[in-house]
Amino acid sequence: MDQNNLDMARQDIDEALKLIEDMEAALTAEESPKEIIKEKFSFLSKKVQELEDLLRSEGII
Numbered sequence: 001m002d003q004n005n006l007d008m009a010r011q012d013i014d015e016a017l018k019l020i021e022d023m024e025a026a027l028t029a030e031e032s033p034k035e036i037i038k039e040k041f042s043f044l045s046k047k048v049q050e051l052e053d054l055l056r057s058e059g060i061i
């Protein structure tokens with residue numbers, strides 16, 4: 001895996017982890033609208049797909 005792709009993978013993983021933390025906080029807050037949680041989940045799914053595509057292009061999965 002070249003350095004650029006490795007950096008992109010790290011960034012995607014960091015963003016996904018941050019989003020999971022945000023989702024956890026939103027789920028524990030009593031006033032969190034379901035729409036916000038749905039948006040965060042959609043964004044998380046997109047990031048995971050991008051990471052999967054990158055790993056496939058590198059022959060890792």
